[in-house]
Amino acid sequence: MHIRVESLTHIYARGTPAERVALRGVDLEIEPGERVGISGPTGSGKSTLVQHIAGLLTPAAGRVLLDGVPAHARTPEARARRRQVGLAFQFPEAQMFEVTVFREVAFGPRHLGLNADEIAARVRWALEMVGLDPDAFADRVPFALSGGEMRRVALAGILALKPQVLILDEPTAGLDPRGRADILARLRAWQEQTGATFILVSHHLDEMAGLVDRVVLLADGQVVADGPTRHILGDGDRLRSVGLSPPPGVVLLEALRAAGWPVRTDALVIEEIISEIVRCIER
Numbered sequence: 001m002h003i004r005v006e007s008l009t010h011i012y013a014r015g016t017p018a019e020r021v022a023l024r025g026v027d028l029e030i031e032p033g034e035r036v037g038i039s040g041p042t043g044s045g046k047s048t049l050v051q052h053i054a055g056l057l058t059p060a061a062g063r064v065l066l067d068g069v070p071a072h073a074r075t076p077e078a079r080a081r082r083r084q085v086g087l088a089f090q091f092p093e094a095q096m097f098e099v100t101v102f103r104e105v106a107f108g109p110r111h112l113g114l115n116a117d118e119i120a121a122r123v124r125w126a127l128e129m130v131g132l133d134p135d136a137f138a139d140r141v142p143f144a145l146s147g148g149e150m151r152r153v154a155l156a157g158i159l160a161l162k163p164q165v166l167i168l169d170e171p172t173a174g175l176d177p178r179g180r181a182d183i184l185a186r187l188r189a190w191q192e193q194t195g196a197t198f199i200l201v202s203h204h205l206d207e208m209a210g211l212v213d214r215v216v217l218l219a220d221g222q223v224v225a226d227g228p229t230r231h232i233l234g235d236g237d238r239l240r241s242v243g244l245s246p247p248p249g250v251v252l253l254e255a256l257r258a259a260g261w262p263v264r265t266d267a268l269v270i271e272e273i274i275s276e277i278v279r280c281i282e283r
Contacts, residue, residue, distance in 0.1 A: 001032055001066055001067050001081070001084055001085075001164040001165050001197060002029075002030070002031060002032055002065075002066075002067050002068070003028075003029065003030040003053060003064070003065070003066060003165070003197070004028075004029050004030075004064070004065040004068075005026055005027060005028035005029070005049070005052070005053070005062070005063075005064050005065075006027060006062050006063050006064075006065070007025045007026070007027060007061060007062035007063075008023050008025070008026040008027075008028075008049070008052060008059055008061075008062035008063070008064060009021070009023055009024060009025055009026075009059060009060045009061040009062050010022045010023040010045075010048050010052065010057060010059060010060055010221075011060045014060065021221055022045045022048040022221055023045045023048055023049060023052075023221045023222075024220070024221040024222050025061075025062065025222070026045070026049060026062070026218075026221070026222065026223055027223070028049075028216060028223060028226070030197060030199070031197075032164075032197055033195050033196070033197055034197055034198070034213065034214060035191060035197075035198045035200075035211065035212040035213045035214070036197075036198070036199050036200070036212055036213075036214045036215070036216060037199075037200045037201075037202065037208040037211070037212035037214070037215040037216070037229065038050065038199060038200070038201045038215075038216045038218065039201070039202060039203055039205060039208065039215060039216075039217055039218070039244065040203075040217055040218030040219055040242065040244070041203070041219065041242060041243035041244060042203075044218040044219050044220065044221065044242075045218050045220075045221040045222075046169075046201045046218055047089075047169055047201065048221075049218070050087060050167045050169060050199060050201055051087070052064050052071065052072075053066075053071065053085065053165075053167060053199070054071070054082065054085045054087040054167060055071035055072050055078065055081070055082040055085065056087070057072070058072045059072065066078075066081035066082070066084075066085070067081060069081050071085075083112075083161075084163055084164040084165060085163055085164070085165045085167065086158040086159070086161055086163035086165065086166045086167065087158075087167045087169070088154065088155060088158050088166075088167070088168050088169065088171060089169050090169055090170040090173050091151075091173060091174065092151070092154035092155065092158075093142075093147070093150035093151050093153065093154045095154070096142050096143070096150065096153065096154060096157075098142065099141065100138065100139055100140065100141065100142070101127070101132075101137045101138055101139070101140050101141075101142055101145075101153050102123055102138040102139065104142050104153055104154075104157055105122075105123045105126055105127060105153065105156045105157045105160050106119050106120075106122075106123050106160070107157060108157055108158070108160055108161040109122045109123070109160050109161065112161070122160045122162070123138070123156075123160055125159075125160070126156035126157070126159040126160035127152075127153075127156050129156065129159055129186060129189070129190050130152040130153075130155050130156045130159070130183070130186055131152060131182060131183075131186055132149065132152050132153065132156065137149075137153070147174060147175075148175055148176070148179045151171075151174075151175065151179075151183070152183070155168075155171070155183070155187075159190060162194070163196060164196055164197060165196060165197040165198075165199065166187075166190075166191070166196055166197070166198050166199070167199040167201070168187070168198075168199070168200050168201065169201040170201060170202055170203075171183060171184075171187070171200070171202075172184065172202075172204065172207065180207065184207055184210075184211055187211070188210075188211055198211075198212070200212055203244065205233050205239070205244065205245070205246065205247045206247040206248060206249070206268075208229060208233065209229065209233060209247055209249075209268035209269055210268070210269050212229055213228065213229055214226070214227065214228060214229060215227065215228075215229050215232040215233060217232060217238075217239075217242065217244075219242040219243075224242060225238060229268065230266045230268060231266070233246070233247055233250065233266075233268055234250055234264075234265055234266025234267075234268065235266075236250050236251065236254050236265065247268060249267060249268060249269070249270065249272075249273040250265055250266070250267075250268070252273065253265045253267060253273065253276065256277070256280075261277075261280050262280060262283075263276050263277065263279075263280055264276055
């Protein structure tokens, strides 16, 4: 699905003493199948932007087009486009309500009017994609699971819809490092398998490094940088200027460079960082 954001402005509590401008004339284009990260400091407009892409908010000005159709319009075409956008908020498990894992993951597919066999197949596939054994988890009560397992069930419920666009807003919040790494690896595998558009909202820049190909940086409701992941995340000074901490690997390489080592500072994943350090040692 092609996503086009045109001069998008959003104002909360408009006309009241609490009025706040969350987005200021944002322009953005995302091609089908892209892996895009959206980051910025707290209050920069990240969550507001993706809620507009999902058609959940009405702009104060500007618009969002999903394959050329306004996302917020009340038309059959717009509703059809919105159904192809899956959005997981922070802590999506808080929205669960069904009595078994199977019923929770099947909730969305049931409302698509699919037959029982197709629903069961989607539930099994989605649970496997998030690392849960369908035979072991299907009949369990969601609220008796661990926090990490509940997060996986919630994500499976979105994947079971087989969206053309998946938006994850801080998907690893509250997870331990091992759980974070596993979820992100599985989401990468899901995107590669399906070819869907993937949008990751996070202030954990190290998570983005191996997961997205492009990063959009927001500050004060505006796009301040948009480019290849290496170019954006490897620029520590720019990240600090908007209140973000660079990825730990970038900080290490910056320190080595300041000490006289001729290292690149845009190596983002651990293998690249080690290779860059070894290269300088062997010179």
